Protein backbone atom coordinates (compact mmCIF):
# COMPACT_ATOMS: atom_id res chain seq x y z
CA UNK A 131 0.00 0.00 0.00
CA UNK A 132 1.26 3.48 -0.85
CA UNK A 133 -0.25 6.91 -0.16
CA UNK A 134 -0.29 9.33 -3.09
CA UNK A 135 -1.17 13.00 -2.55
CA UNK A 136 -2.56 15.04 -5.43
CA UNK A 137 -3.37 11.89 -7.38
CA UNK A 138 -6.30 13.51 -9.19
CA UNK A 139 -4.07 16.16 -10.80
CA UNK A 140 -2.12 15.92 -14.03
CA UNK A 141 1.03 14.04 -13.02
CA UNK A 142 -0.57 12.36 -10.00
CA UNK A 143 -3.34 10.74 -12.03
CA UNK A 144 -0.85 9.56 -14.65
CA UNK A 145 1.22 8.13 -11.81
CA UNK A 146 -1.75 6.31 -10.24
CA UNK A 147 -2.84 4.84 -13.59
CA UNK A 148 0.69 3.77 -14.54
CA UNK A 149 1.39 2.34 -11.08
CA UNK A 150 -1.72 0.19 -11.04
CA UNK A 151 -0.99 -0.99 -14.57
CA UNK A 152 2.44 -2.18 -13.39
CA UNK A 153 1.91 -3.34 -9.78
CA UNK A 154 -0.79 -4.70 -7.53
CA UNK A 155 0.13 -2.62 -4.44
CA UNK A 156 -3.00 -0.61 -3.67
CA UNK A 157 -3.00 3.19 -3.65
CA UNK A 158 -4.66 5.53 -1.20
CA UNK A 159 -5.15 8.73 -3.17
CA UNK A 160 -5.56 11.87 -1.04
CA UNK A 161 -6.64 14.89 -3.07
CA UNK A 162 -8.44 18.12 -2.18
CA UNK A 163 -9.97 18.36 -5.70
CA UNK A 164 -9.07 21.98 -6.35
CA UNK A 165 -9.77 23.32 -9.86
CA UNK A 166 -6.76 21.21 -10.99
CA UNK A 167 -7.98 17.89 -9.57
CA UNK A 168 -10.35 15.80 -11.61
CA UNK A 169 -11.70 12.35 -10.80
CA UNK A 170 -12.62 11.85 -14.45
CA UNK A 171 -8.90 11.23 -15.03
CA UNK A 172 -9.26 8.09 -12.92
CA UNK A 173 -12.55 6.81 -14.33
CA UNK A 174 -10.76 3.71 -15.68
CA UNK A 175 -10.25 2.67 -12.03
CA UNK A 176 -13.93 2.80 -11.06
CA UNK A 177 -14.69 -0.34 -9.10
CA UNK A 178 -10.99 -1.29 -8.82
CA UNK A 179 -10.43 -2.16 -5.13
CA UNK A 180 -6.73 -1.28 -5.47
CA UNK A 181 -7.59 2.43 -5.70
CA UNK A 182 -9.08 4.18 -2.68
CA UNK A 183 -9.86 7.85 -3.21
CA UNK A 184 -9.98 10.16 -0.18
CA UNK A 185 -11.26 13.71 -0.64
CA UNK A 186 -9.17 15.75 1.79
CA UNK A 187 -6.27 18.10 2.27
CA UNK A 188 -2.62 17.42 3.04
CA UNK A 189 -2.94 20.34 5.47
CA UNK A 190 -5.39 18.41 7.66
CA UNK A 191 -2.94 16.80 10.10
CA UNK A 192 -5.55 14.78 12.01
CA UNK A 193 -7.05 13.37 8.84
CA UNK A 194 -3.68 12.42 7.37
CA UNK A 195 -2.52 10.91 10.65
CA UNK A 196 -5.68 8.77 10.80
CA UNK A 197 -5.22 7.69 7.17
CA UNK A 198 -1.64 6.63 7.84
CA UNK A 199 -2.63 4.74 10.98
CA UNK A 200 -5.45 2.92 9.19
CA UNK A 201 -3.74 2.05 5.93
CA UNK A 202 -0.11 1.66 7.08
CA UNK A 203 1.52 2.65 3.77
CA UNK A 204 5.11 1.72 2.97
CA UNK A 205 5.60 4.97 1.05
CA UNK A 206 4.15 8.43 0.53
CA UNK A 207 4.45 10.00 -2.92
CA UNK A 208 3.75 13.70 -2.55
CA UNK A 209 2.44 15.45 -5.68
CA UNK A 210 -0.21 17.70 -4.14
CA UNK A 211 0.55 21.35 -4.81
CA UNK A 212 -0.56 24.53 -6.43
CA UNK A 213 1.43 24.22 -9.64
CA UNK A 214 0.81 27.11 -12.04
CA UNK A 215 3.28 30.01 -12.12
CA UNK A 216 0.80 32.54 -13.56
CA UNK A 217 -1.73 31.77 -10.82
CA UNK A 218 1.02 32.22 -8.23
CA UNK A 219 1.66 35.70 -9.63
CA UNK A 220 -2.03 36.65 -9.42
CA UNK A 221 -2.50 35.14 -5.96
CA UNK A 222 0.44 33.67 -4.00
CA UNK A 223 -1.50 32.89 -0.79
CA UNK A 224 -2.75 29.43 -1.87
CA UNK A 225 0.80 28.51 -2.87
CA UNK A 226 2.12 29.36 0.58
CA UNK A 227 -0.71 27.47 2.29
CA UNK A 228 -0.61 24.32 0.17
CA UNK A 229 3.00 24.02 -0.92
CA UNK A 230 4.67 25.18 2.28
CA UNK A 231 2.22 24.79 5.18
CA UNK A 232 0.53 21.75 3.62
CA UNK A 233 3.85 19.99 3.01
CA UNK A 234 4.94 20.83 6.55
CA UNK A 235 1.77 19.24 7.99
CA UNK A 236 2.15 16.20 5.79
CA UNK A 237 5.76 15.81 6.89
CA UNK A 238 4.66 16.11 10.52
CA UNK A 239 2.04 13.38 10.07
CA UNK A 240 4.56 11.19 8.24
CA UNK A 241 7.14 11.68 10.99
CA UNK A 242 4.69 10.71 13.75
CA UNK A 243 3.58 7.62 11.81
CA UNK A 244 7.13 6.61 10.90
CA UNK A 245 8.31 6.94 14.51
CA UNK A 246 5.72 4.34 15.53
CA UNK A 247 6.84 1.71 13.00
CA UNK A 248 9.01 -1.25 13.91
CA UNK A 249 12.66 -1.11 12.81
CA UNK A 250 12.25 -3.15 9.61
CA UNK A 251 9.28 -1.09 8.39
CA UNK A 252 10.99 2.13 9.44
CA UNK A 253 14.00 1.26 7.32
CA UNK A 254 11.86 0.35 4.32
CA UNK A 255 9.59 3.43 4.49
CA UNK A 256 10.01 6.19 1.86
CA UNK A 257 8.67 9.75 1.60
CA UNK A 258 9.08 10.94 -1.97
CA UNK A 259 8.73 14.68 -2.39
CA UNK A 260 7.97 15.66 -5.99
CA UNK A 261 9.50 18.99 -6.94
CA UNK A 262 10.49 21.07 -9.92
CA UNK A 263 13.55 22.38 -11.76
CA UNK A 264 12.15 25.90 -11.26
CA UNK A 265 13.67 26.04 -7.75
CA UNK A 266 17.09 26.51 -9.39
CA UNK A 267 16.13 29.78 -11.07
CA UNK A 268 17.01 30.83 -14.60
CA UNK A 269 19.98 29.96 -16.85
CA UNK A 270 21.78 32.08 -19.45
CA UNK A 271 22.11 30.64 -22.97
CA UNK A 272 25.58 29.05 -22.56
CA UNK A 273 25.23 27.92 -18.93
CA UNK A 274 25.54 24.25 -18.01
CA UNK A 275 22.25 22.48 -17.21
CA UNK A 276 21.09 22.35 -13.56
CA UNK A 277 22.71 19.58 -11.52
CA UNK A 278 21.50 18.58 -8.04
CA UNK A 279 24.29 20.78 -6.63
CA UNK A 280 22.97 23.94 -8.29
CA UNK A 281 22.17 26.80 -5.95
CA UNK A 282 18.48 27.40 -5.18
CA UNK A 283 17.41 30.70 -6.78
CA UNK A 284 13.61 30.61 -7.15
CA UNK A 285 12.10 33.60 -8.95
CA UNK A 286 8.31 33.18 -8.82
CA UNK A 287 5.99 32.72 -5.83
CA UNK A 288 5.39 29.19 -7.18
CA UNK A 289 9.06 28.22 -7.35
CA UNK A 290 9.78 29.95 -4.03
CA UNK A 291 7.03 27.93 -2.36
CA UNK A 292 8.35 24.69 -3.90
CA UNK A 293 11.90 25.60 -2.81
CA UNK A 294 10.64 26.14 0.74
CA UNK A 295 8.95 22.73 0.69
CA UNK A 296 12.15 21.12 -0.63
CA UNK A 297 14.05 22.63 2.28
CA UNK A 298 11.50 21.31 4.76
CA UNK A 299 11.69 17.83 3.22
CA UNK A 300 15.48 17.97 3.42
CA UNK A 301 15.38 19.09 7.06
CA UNK A 302 13.04 16.23 8.03
CA UNK A 303 15.61 13.79 6.75
CA UNK A 304 18.60 15.57 8.25
CA UNK A 305 17.04 16.29 11.65
CA UNK A 306 14.61 13.42 12.24
CA UNK A 307 15.98 10.74 9.92
CA UNK A 308 12.71 10.47 7.95
CA UNK A 309 13.66 8.59 4.74
CA UNK A 310 12.94 11.46 2.36
CA UNK A 311 13.82 11.51 -1.34
CA UNK A 312 13.32 14.60 -3.49
CA UNK A 313 12.97 14.71 -7.27
CA UNK A 314 13.29 17.92 -9.29
CA UNK A 315 11.75 17.51 -12.70
CA UNK A 316 11.48 19.70 -15.78
CA UNK A 317 8.25 20.66 -17.59
CA UNK A 318 5.92 17.71 -18.11
CA UNK A 319 3.43 17.24 -20.91
CA UNK A 320 1.01 14.47 -21.86
CA UNK A 321 -2.54 13.24 -21.17
CA UNK A 322 -4.78 14.85 -18.51
CA UNK A 323 -2.89 18.15 -18.26
CA UNK A 324 -5.16 21.04 -17.36
CA UNK A 325 -5.34 23.47 -20.32
CA UNK A 326 -3.89 26.40 -18.39
CA UNK A 327 -0.35 25.14 -19.13
CA UNK A 328 1.30 25.94 -22.45
CA UNK A 329 0.91 22.70 -24.44
CA UNK A 330 -2.73 21.79 -23.70
CA UNK A 331 -3.72 25.48 -23.80
CA UNK A 332 -2.29 25.86 -27.29
CA UNK A 333 -3.95 22.67 -28.56
CA UNK A 334 -7.27 23.74 -27.07
CA UNK A 335 -7.12 27.31 -28.40
CA UNK A 336 -5.96 26.19 -31.83
CA UNK A 337 -8.94 23.87 -32.25
CA UNK A 338 -11.31 26.52 -30.87
CA UNK A 339 -10.04 29.10 -33.40
CA UNK A 340 -8.69 31.30 -30.59
CA UNK A 341 -5.36 33.18 -30.35
CA UNK A 342 -2.28 31.17 -29.32
CA UNK A 343 -0.75 33.51 -26.70
CA UNK A 344 3.06 33.65 -26.63
CA UNK A 345 4.52 35.61 -23.74
CA UNK A 346 7.19 38.17 -24.68
CA UNK A 347 9.42 37.11 -27.58
CA UNK A 348 8.72 33.36 -27.20
CA UNK A 349 12.46 32.65 -26.93
CA UNK A 350 12.28 31.33 -23.35
CA UNK A 351 13.56 27.77 -23.12
CA UNK A 352 12.11 24.87 -21.18
CA UNK A 353 13.19 21.23 -20.98
CA UNK A 354 10.21 18.99 -21.77
CA UNK A 355 9.58 15.48 -20.44
CA UNK A 356 6.71 13.16 -21.37
CA UNK A 357 4.72 12.53 -18.19
CA UNK A 358 4.95 8.71 -18.33
CA UNK A 359 8.75 9.03 -18.26
CA UNK A 360 8.47 11.18 -15.12
CA UNK A 361 6.20 8.59 -13.49
CA UNK A 362 8.65 5.80 -14.33
CA UNK A 363 11.52 7.83 -12.85
CA UNK A 364 9.57 8.31 -9.62
CA UNK A 365 8.85 4.58 -9.39
CA UNK A 366 12.56 3.92 -9.84
CA UNK A 367 13.53 6.44 -7.15
CA UNK A 368 11.07 4.90 -4.66
CA UNK A 369 12.49 1.48 -5.43
CA UNK A 370 16.22 2.22 -5.46
CA UNK A 371 16.88 5.86 -4.49
CA UNK A 372 18.97 6.64 -1.42
CA UNK A 373 17.13 8.45 1.39
CA UNK A 374 18.36 12.01 1.82
CA UNK A 375 19.32 12.29 -1.86
CA UNK A 376 17.82 14.48 -4.53
CA UNK A 377 17.47 13.41 -8.16
CA UNK A 378 17.00 15.65 -11.18
CA UNK A 379 14.64 14.31 -13.84
CA UNK A 380 14.62 15.70 -17.36
CA UNK A 381 14.12 14.86 -20.98
CA UNK A 382 17.24 16.40 -22.60
CA UNK A 383 14.73 18.33 -24.75
CA UNK A 384 15.40 22.06 -24.60
CA UNK A 385 12.98 23.97 -26.80
CA UNK A 386 11.97 27.59 -27.12
CA UNK A 387 8.30 28.24 -26.44
CA UNK A 388 7.87 29.50 -30.00
CA UNK A 389 9.31 26.24 -31.37
CA UNK A 390 6.97 24.20 -29.16
CA UNK A 391 3.96 26.15 -30.40
CA UNK A 392 5.05 25.87 -34.04
CA UNK A 393 5.53 22.11 -33.62
CA UNK A 394 2.01 21.81 -32.20
CA UNK A 395 0.61 23.88 -35.08
CA UNK A 396 2.35 21.72 -37.68
CA UNK A 397 1.07 18.54 -36.05
CA UNK A 398 -2.49 19.88 -35.93
CA UNK A 399 -2.23 21.03 -39.58
CA UNK A 400 -1.57 17.39 -40.40
CA UNK A 401 -3.96 15.62 -38.02
CA UNK A 402 -6.89 18.05 -37.97
CA UNK A 403 -6.45 20.78 -40.61
CA UNK A 404 -8.42 23.99 -40.32
CA UNK A 405 -11.53 23.96 -42.49
CA UNK A 406 -10.43 27.20 -44.22
CA UNK A 407 -7.12 25.61 -45.27
CA UNK A 408 -5.06 28.17 -43.32
CA UNK A 409 -2.15 27.13 -41.09
CA UNK A 410 -2.69 27.14 -37.31
CA UNK A 411 0.41 29.37 -36.98
CA UNK A 412 -1.77 32.26 -38.22
CA UNK A 413 -3.41 32.14 -34.74
CA UNK A 414 -0.08 32.86 -32.95
CA UNK A 415 -0.31 36.13 -30.98
CA UNK A 416 2.51 37.72 -29.00
CA UNK A 417 1.23 39.03 -25.66
CA UNK A 418 2.71 40.89 -22.69
CA UNK A 419 5.46 38.89 -21.01
CA UNK A 420 5.01 37.13 -17.66
CA UNK A 421 6.53 39.25 -14.87
CA UNK A 422 9.88 37.83 -13.73
CA UNK A 423 9.72 35.25 -16.54
CA UNK A 424 12.60 32.75 -16.23
CA UNK A 425 14.55 32.69 -19.49
CA UNK A 426 15.87 29.16 -19.57
CA UNK A 427 15.62 25.88 -17.65
CA UNK A 428 17.79 22.87 -18.50
CA UNK A 429 18.14 19.71 -16.46
CA UNK A 430 21.17 17.49 -16.14
CA UNK A 431 19.58 14.12 -15.34
CA UNK A 432 22.82 12.14 -15.54
CA UNK A 433 22.86 11.25 -11.80
CA UNK A 434 19.56 9.39 -12.16
CA UNK A 435 20.79 7.69 -15.30
CA UNK A 436 24.17 6.73 -13.80
CA UNK A 437 23.00 5.65 -10.35
CA UNK A 438 19.54 4.24 -11.00
CA UNK A 439 19.65 3.39 -14.71
CA UNK A 440 16.72 5.62 -15.72
CA UNK A 441 16.47 7.23 -19.14
CA UNK A 442 13.47 8.80 -20.86
CA UNK A 443 11.78 6.44 -23.30
CA UNK A 444 10.16 9.21 -25.37
CA UNK A 445 11.82 11.85 -27.50
CA UNK A 446 10.05 15.19 -27.76
CA UNK A 447 8.85 14.22 -31.24
CA UNK A 448 7.27 10.90 -30.15
CA UNK A 449 5.86 12.33 -26.93
CA UNK A 450 4.31 15.38 -28.53
CA UNK A 451 2.64 13.32 -31.23
CA UNK A 452 1.09 11.02 -28.60
CA UNK A 453 -0.05 14.08 -26.69
CA UNK A 454 -1.70 15.83 -29.63
CA UNK A 455 -3.46 12.61 -30.62
CA UNK A 456 -4.61 12.14 -27.01
CA UNK A 457 -6.17 15.62 -26.88
CA UNK A 458 -7.86 15.10 -30.24
CA UNK A 459 -9.32 11.83 -28.93
CA UNK A 460 -10.40 13.34 -25.58
CA UNK A 461 -12.23 16.48 -26.59
CA UNK A 462 -15.09 15.60 -24.21
CA UNK A 463 -12.65 15.68 -21.27
CA UNK A 464 -11.26 19.02 -22.45
CA UNK A 465 -14.77 20.44 -22.82
CA UNK A 466 -15.66 19.36 -19.28
CA UNK A 467 -12.59 20.88 -17.66
CA UNK A 468 -12.75 24.10 -19.66
CA UNK A 469 -16.12 25.13 -18.28
CA UNK A 470 -16.67 27.11 -15.07
CA UNK A 471 -13.46 27.75 -13.14
CA UNK A 472 -11.41 27.57 -16.33
CA UNK A 473 -13.40 30.33 -18.03
CA UNK A 474 -13.01 32.52 -14.96
CA UNK A 475 -9.24 32.03 -15.06
CA UNK A 476 -8.93 32.75 -18.76
CA UNK A 477 -10.98 35.94 -18.33
CA UNK A 478 -8.84 37.10 -15.42
CA UNK A 479 -5.46 36.30 -16.94
CA UNK A 480 -5.84 36.89 -20.68
CA UNK A 481 -8.68 39.43 -20.57
CA UNK A 482 -12.22 39.07 -21.92
CA UNK A 483 -12.97 35.81 -23.78
CA UNK A 484 -11.92 35.97 -27.44
Ligand code: NAD
Nearest residue numbers: 136138139140141162163164166167187188210211213318
Ligand atom coordinates in the same frame (compact mmCIF):
# COMPACT_ATOMS: atom_id res chain seq x y z
P1 NAD B 1 -1.73 19.81 -10.84
O1 NAD B 1 -1.96 21.25 -10.51
O2 NAD B 1 -2.23 19.27 -12.13
O3 NAD B 1 -2.33 18.89 -9.69
C1 NAD B 1 -2.21 19.17 -8.33
C2 NAD B 1 -3.16 18.27 -7.57
O4 NAD B 1 -2.99 18.53 -6.17
C3 NAD B 1 -4.64 18.50 -7.89
O5 NAD B 1 -5.30 17.27 -8.08
C4 NAD B 1 -5.16 19.21 -6.66
O6 NAD B 1 -6.55 18.97 -6.41
C5 NAD B 1 -4.28 18.62 -5.58
N1 NAD B 1 -4.18 19.48 -4.38
C6 NAD B 1 -3.97 20.82 -4.33
N2 NAD B 1 -3.96 21.23 -3.06
C7 NAD B 1 -4.14 20.13 -2.28
C8 NAD B 1 -4.18 19.91 -0.87
N3 NAD B 1 -4.08 20.90 -0.01
N4 NAD B 1 -4.38 18.63 -0.45
C9 NAD B 1 -4.51 17.61 -1.31
N5 NAD B 1 -4.48 17.77 -2.64
C10 NAD B 1 -4.29 19.02 -3.13
O7 NAD B 1 -0.16 19.63 -10.70
P2 NAD B 1 0.83 18.69 -11.53
O8 NAD B 1 1.24 19.40 -12.75
O9 NAD B 1 0.25 17.33 -11.62
O10 NAD B 1 2.08 18.68 -10.54
C11 NAD B 1 2.18 17.71 -9.51
C12 NAD B 1 3.47 17.95 -8.73
O11 NAD B 1 4.58 17.89 -9.60
C13 NAD B 1 3.52 19.34 -8.08
O12 NAD B 1 4.12 19.19 -6.81
C14 NAD B 1 4.41 20.15 -9.00
O13 NAD B 1 5.09 21.16 -8.30
C15 NAD B 1 5.36 19.09 -9.51
N6 NAD B 1 5.92 19.31 -10.84
C16 NAD B 1 5.10 19.60 -11.90
C17 NAD B 1 5.67 19.76 -13.17
C18 NAD B 1 4.81 20.04 -14.37
O14 NAD B 1 5.34 20.31 -15.47
N7 NAD B 1 3.49 19.99 -14.29
C19 NAD B 1 7.05 19.65 -13.34
C20 NAD B 1 7.85 19.34 -12.23
C21 NAD B 1 7.28 19.17 -10.98
Ligand code: TYD
Nearest residue numbers: 215317326327328329343344345350352387
Ligand atom coordinates in the same frame (compact mmCIF):
# COMPACT_ATOMS: atom_id res chain seq x y z
P1 TYD C 1 3.78 26.79 -18.31
O1 TYD C 1 3.16 25.67 -19.07
O2 TYD C 1 2.92 27.71 -17.53
O3 TYD C 1 4.92 26.15 -17.40
P2 TYD C 1 6.10 26.87 -16.51
O4 TYD C 1 5.81 28.30 -16.40
O5 TYD C 1 5.99 26.14 -15.23
O6 TYD C 1 7.38 26.60 -17.26
O7 TYD C 1 4.60 27.68 -19.34
C1 TYD C 1 5.64 27.12 -20.16
C2 TYD C 1 6.28 28.26 -20.89
O8 TYD C 1 5.34 28.80 -21.83
C3 TYD C 1 6.68 29.42 -19.98
O9 TYD C 1 7.92 29.97 -20.46
C4 TYD C 1 5.56 30.42 -20.15
C5 TYD C 1 5.09 30.19 -21.58
N1 TYD C 1 3.65 30.43 -21.85
C6 TYD C 1 3.27 31.25 -22.91
O10 TYD C 1 4.12 31.79 -23.66
N2 TYD C 1 1.94 31.44 -23.13
C7 TYD C 1 0.97 30.90 -22.33
O11 TYD C 1 -0.24 31.14 -22.56
C8 TYD C 1 1.38 30.04 -21.25
C9 TYD C 1 0.36 29.40 -20.35
C10 TYD C 1 2.73 29.84 -21.05
